[in-house]
Amino acid sequence: MAEPLSPDSDATAGCHAFVERGTRIGVDVGKARVGVAKCDPDRVMATPLETLQRDKKQRSDLRRITELAHEYDAVCVYVGLPVNLEGEHTPSTKDAMRFARQLERMLGTVPVRLLDERLSTVSAQRQLHEAGRTIKSSRSVIDQAAAVEILENALEAEKRSDAWAGQSVAAASAS
Template structure:
């Protein structure tokens, strides 16, 4: 596996959680919660720009975006939204690859971990998206180590 920082992105309706890891891909850590721009259609929206800036600053080797599926594996409205966001992000960060990874239960797991740490629902709202992004990224890192290859499905931006 080539060295390089990786970013993890949890796409929500109101916020986007962002996590990053070291160049060796050992440990995912929270970075930021970015306000979501819902009516955006291009790669120039403030949320996508913020993540693209972070990718450039960290010289990211790959960006992992969570793919929210139903427990059955079926895709729904949230999946369509995440795929559209990932496509806009892929255009903004090219040539850095964007890959979608299964994120079933990431927010539930993040909420559970924050509760176990003694945070109330109200106090963890600002960081829940970051915690979910950490879980998404750490899962991708673990998959990379076990498979010896990048995790998830590649998002192919349209040709320019």
């Protein structure tokens, strides 16, 4: 059997490798809130976990995600990388990258990967609307739904390529 490819490596472009079984965490970083989702160890389904308030001073949001990652024995955390429709960085991109770097330091051995999240919130809003939720009633779950969308996109990419999705925090920071 092939050795698992570490999710903190960037040997995923055009490369097929055995991607290990295990829970992944998806994170949607916003200005006011952070949505968190997880998948089952077999990567079949992503489910919402929590919506956290952003806490840039005390970092309680980062600490809680770290707790969740350890509680669920996560093998990887995917953080959505907000870019504009042309794929260019925005102020939100830099904020998400900073958040991901801090999270990676706190997690220790659990790698963090950044994944293009273009339109994840729009897609989550559409799905909630189709489920009969109004914008007002969706506010408490929209961030979780966006985290689910990010994680589902990562899982689909992993299954298509048999490699980790997105890019490592180090590679994203260098670009």
